[in-house]
Amino acid sequence: MKPSLTAIKGTKDILPPETKLWQKAEWLCREVFEAYGYQEIRTPIIEPTELFVKGTGETTDIVTKEMYTFVDKGGRSITLRPEYTPSVVRAIIEHRLYLQASPLRFYYFGPMFRHDRPQKGRYRQFHQVDIEVFGETDPAIDAEIIEMADYLLDRLGVKNKKILVNSVGCSNCRPNYVTLLRAKAEEIKERLCKDCQRRLELNPLRLFDCKEPGCQAITQSLPKIIDYLCRDCLTHFENVRQWLDFYGLSYQIEPRLVRGLDYYTRTTFEIISLELGAQNALLGGGRYDHLMKIYGGPDICGLGFALGLERVLSVAQIKPDKEKLIYFVYLGEKAKKKSLQLCRELRRQGFTTLLEYKDRSLKAQLSRANKLAATWTIILGEDELNQGICQLKEMTSGQQKTVPFDQVGTILRTLEKDEKNK
RNA sequence: GUGAGUGUAGCUCAACGGUUAGAGCAUCGGACUGUGGAUCCGAAGGUUGGGGGUUCGAGUCCCCUCACUCACCCCA
Structure with a gap:
């Protein structure tokens, strides 16, 4: 008989000997990040709700329907963090860390909370490993973090992975593109699935995310953002690609790759596993040039990625060290x-x-x-x-x-x- | 939030609507009193997720509910 008190839906206990694998994975991440000059940062799990509304984006799914939000005894609205980047930005501004020599490189481990319907590779409490770089504009850094991510996954024994890269432009070029995309998509609206018709209204970029084969075929013909980047964004993207080639990484330009968070600019990327089901993104990230400013901080650019530990561990071929x-x-x-x-x-x-x-x-x-x-x-x-x-x-x-x-x-x-x- | 599938011992799974719900692994003990792994024997372990209904009879059929799983959605 099932006991009446069990772990909350979408959460799970991590038991020995599985904990050994977690320790090993965390230790490997730490080793790789430190080798690249990153320092550990730790911030609270609970944050003011406003932090995510402002940064993650008021209209995103994460903020509108997936946050664990409650009012505390002081009447403040508190949220269990659904992602990590806003917390780091908050901490940097709060402690004036931007006055230190830049760039700043941080890494972090910890639980995140999103009220999704659980399924394979998706939990309500899940664990991310996160890295952030602030104050580095050189496109070489975009390629460097992708190279580091790829290396880390190698160290974790992840096979059958694929790097996807895209640029989502900036505040100069994206609005024009979105207008164009919307107009073009309106013309063929009838042929799109119901979800896509809704996406068209809310966030036309997500049209490219659709998994319906019919829609995928149709959206092929729609204008792609990389063809409409402004000159600066295009140069940046070309530079990133050159650096990726420099590292000898094989990657795929994926014009369909758009991120679910509002703050991304220019480079976005994902590394997916070819061994997983629908939830196959092992890690995802990109550049966010104006996030710091959104919070009232200095105009310092940032970029980073988050890695889903549950997902990575489900495909990682690591063995715990034998203890005597x-x-x-x-x-x-x-x-x-x-x-x-x-x-x-x-x-x-x-x-x-x-x-x-x-x-x-x-x-x-x-x-x-x-x-x-x-x-x-x-x-x-x-x-x-x-x-x-x-x-x-x-x-x-x-x-x-x-x-x-x-x-x-x-x-x-x-x-x-x-x-x-x- | 929507849809589908699955819930039987700690784990993996059996049991045509019909005796007291079984097996393997794991646990503990014994065969072997101070020497493990193999083998054999035994013990312990269950309100068949929960509630209601149909039936002479329900683990099995029906309804509700809960949980898990997968997919949509979304994303790490």
């Missing part, structure tokens, strides 16, 4: 005491050891050690105790040797070293 466990097997109260003492010493020397308080047979204890995949067991009974020794058993070979108490640590260290040299 030393399991204590003891017989009798006196042996237990001595074992605990040894156990404590070994832990202080950096070994991973385990002693369990079950008064079970030697056989059962060894069986347990086996189940836990212990590398060694230390066996201590009356006989050993009287002689001041213990049995050190190497579990894969089954070989066992007698070791005086005061030499256990040294001998284990040599054994470890020997194994490394193999």
Whole structure:
């Protein structure tokens, strides 16, 4: 029978041994980001609702129907963050971080909250890894973060991925294009699906997102934004492409790639998995040149991406590092005491050891050690105790040797070293 | 928010509308009293998601509800 108290819909417990994979993935991300000069930043999970209304966009789906918003005891409207970028921008402005030497490079891990209908690769509480760069206008940085993203996914053992790149223009060229697109689309409105007719009204750019084969064929003929970029945007995009070629990355220009957040300008990109279903974007991001200004900060450009950890982990081929466990097997109260003492010493020397308080047979204890995949067991009974020794058993070979108490640590260290040299 | 599919032991799954709902894996114990992995034996583990209905009889059929899954939508 299902217990009456369960995890909230769209959320889930991450249990061992799966947590090992999370740790490993997080550690790999950290290593890669630090190698590229990023520093960790941590901001609160709850933020003023207005932060997202202003930045993410008043008309976006995220803000209009997916936020976890509540009024706190002080009467303030609080929201569990649905994305991360606005928080970083807020923190930068609040602490005047833009006065430091630019560019600023930050990375971040944490849970995000969106009230979507859960499905494969989509949860209400999900985890993102996020990087942001502020104050760098050079198109080389656009390519650099894409290169870093690609490298990170390689390190995480993600195969069958594809880089999609586009430019969505800027406040100079996009409005003209949108007007043109809307006009052209109006002409063929009848042939579009119902959803697309609605998109046409709200956000014509999203027409290209439609999955109906019919619509995809029709929208092929519609004008594409990359053909209508202003000169600056076009130059920027061409530069980004040159740098991507410089890194030897294979990518696909995807004129259909538009982002769901209002603040994007120029470069947008996604890396998708070819092994996933409908929710196949492993990470997505782009440039947001005016976001800082929207919040009343200085006019400093920014860019970054967010990576969905659940999705990445579902295709990542990573294995947790094997830990060497030393399991204590003891017989009798006196042996237990001595074992605990040894156990404590070994832990202080950096070994991973385990002693369990079950008064079970030697056989059962060894069986347990086996189940836990212990590398060694230390066996201590009356006989050993009287002689001041213990049995050190190497579990894969089954070989066992007698070791005086005061030499256990040294001998284990040599054994470890020997194994490394193999 | 819309649609479809699925809910049986901790996990993976059986059981034509008909005895007391079974098996494998996992757990614990024993065979083997101080030596694990293999094998055999045993134990424990269930309000068949919940509620209502049809029926002599419901895990099975019907309705409601909840949860999960997938898709739409949206996005990481």
